Amino acid sequence: MLPSRPSNGLSRRRFLARASSGLAATAAATLLPRALRAAPEMRRVGIVLVGLGNYATRELLPAIQESQHLKLVGVVTGSAEKGRTWAREHGFPERNVWSYAEMARLADTPEAELVYVVTPPALHAEHTIAALRAGKHVICEKPMAVSVAECDQMIAAAAAAARSLAIGYRLHFDPYHQELIRRAREGTDGPYVAMSGGFGFTMARKVWRAERALAGGGPLMDVGIYALHEACLAAQANPIALTARERPKKRPDLFVDVEEALDWTMEFANGGRAELFTSYADNMNRFRAEGSRGWIELDPAYSYRGLKGRTHEGPLSYPLVRQQTLHLDALALALRQGTPIPTPAALGRRDMVIVEGIYASARTGRRVTLQY
Numbered sequence: 001m002l003p004s005r006p007s008n009g010l011s012r013r014r015f016l017a018r019a020s021s022g023l024a025a026t027a028a029a030t031l032l033p034r035a036l037r038a039a040p041e042m043r044r045v046g047i048v049l050v051g052l053g054n055y056a057t058r059e060l061l062p063a064i065q066e067s068q069h070l071k072l073v074g075v076v077t078g079s080a081e082k083g084r085t086w087a088r089e090h091g092f093p094e095r096n097v098w099s100y101a102e103m104a105r106l107a108d109t110p111e112a113e114l115v116y117v118v119t120p121p122a123l124h125a126e127h128t129i130a131a132l133r134a135g136k137h138v139i140c141e142k143p144m145a146v147s148v149a150e151c152d153q154m155i156a157a158a159a160a161a162a163r164s165l166a167i168g169y170r171l172h173f174d175p176y177h178q179e180l181i182r183r184a185r186e187g188t189d190g191p192y193v194a195m196s197g198g199f200g201f202t203m204a205r206k207v208w209r210a211e212r213a214l215a216g217g218g219p220l221m222d223v224g225i226y227a228l229h230e231a232c233l234a235a236q237a238n239p240i241a242l243t244a245r246e247r248p249k250k251r252p253d254l255f256v257d258v259e260e261a262l263d264w265t266m267e268f269a270n271g272g273r274a275e276l277f278t279s280y281a282d283n284m285n286r287f288r289a290e291g292s293r294g295w296i297e298l299d300p301a302y303s304y305r306g307l308k309g310r311t312h313e314g315p316l317s318y319p320l321v322r323q324q325t326l327h328l329d330a331l332a333l334a335l336r337q338g339t340p341i342p343t344p345a346a347l348g349r350r351d352m353v354i355v356e357g358i359y360a361s362a363r364t365g366r367r368v369t370l371q372y
């Protein structure tokens with residue numbers, strides 16, 4: 001069934017944060033699991049934000065401030081003035097404000113250990129590789145890049161520098177998604193073989209997200225990627241093939257060289273299927289997975305806060321968390337302790353193989369088999 005189109009446009013930011021509206025900022029306190037609270041003796045990991053846009057400012061900065069194991073030690077920004085304001089307000093030296101062109105100088109800053117790349121996707125590879133070459137660990141936002149070839153270059157750069165590369169898949173640290181993953185791993189509902197859902201919002205005006213040159217694609221790159229990632233988590237497998245169909249554009253003036261909306265079906269080796277959807281013309285934020293013994297549904301599924309979930313046994317209810325704080329603290333702990341990092345680059349590359357497959361199928365009208 002098609003999601004209904006709302007009468008008024010809803011910005012992406014408001015849509016993602018909507019479920020949390022009404023919460024006072026102070027009430028958005030993170031409830032950290034005991035394991036992430038411990039180790040007060042551990043030296044905090046110095047983190048540098050690259051790109052001080054909406055997500056970095058509104059979500060990642062508070063997450064770092066709330067974290068147990070991180071400390072903001074610098075920024076990379078196109079505005080030196082903005083950088084100096086951040087330095088004053090957040091307590092790091094003005095010498096730790098760099099432009100994008102100066103990222104190689106991170107190498108001379110030992111307190112900068114981890115770099116968070118939060119620029120538009122077409123710049124992820126360049127900024128990630130620059131940080132890795134400067135000897136820093138990196139967490140890069142989703143989508144990892146705009147092509148599998150770029151993902152390969154980023155992974156090669158991490159290997160050459162012997163540094164870690166993670167992707168900002170924050171939902172791995174949300175309790176509703178952790179319950180879905182637990183049920184999938186333990187086979188609580190039987191293997192999930194019927195999955196459905198999607199992620200879309202109504203884009204009110206043209207921004208870089210609707211420009212191929214910066215975004216690499218349309219809503220699939222930006223939000224559809226959540227739905228395909230979730231289906232892989234639910235299936236506990238990567239799809240072997242897919243078929244995709246681009247929907248006719250309602251506003252071709254806004255979506256000149258990217259899709260406005262896409263449907264796709266992913267097939268898994270065990271016969272499981274995922275029917276998924278993404279759009280910049282419809283609001284949708286849900287995921288459902290069914291097995292032979294039961295089901296789980298999340299709606300809203302992908303927001304920062306205020307997720308809701310239920311299973312065939314009844315509603316799920318978990319405490320409020322800040323996903324990004326939990327994610328970043330887990331990453332910092334793994335870096336300090338030398339254990340495997342959460343949400344590694346391989347997941348970002350896997351998702352880009354699927355994204356390229358979806359675009360190829362939508363273009364040709366053919367079923368595409370996926371090679372990873």
Ligand code: NAD
Nearest residue numbers: 051052053054055056078118119120121141142143168208
């Ligand atoms: P934004 O437009 O608010 O911020 C982008 C930042 O990149 C700005 O500071 C901008 O100045 C900078 N930038 C550097 N070079 C640029 C250029 N050539 N053109 C445009 N901007 C340039 O966007 P955002 O919403 O903060 O998204 C940034 C990244 O974070 C994207 O990769 C996006 O996919 C990701 N993101 C992830 C989540 C999540 O939930 N994980 C949520 C929002 C955004």
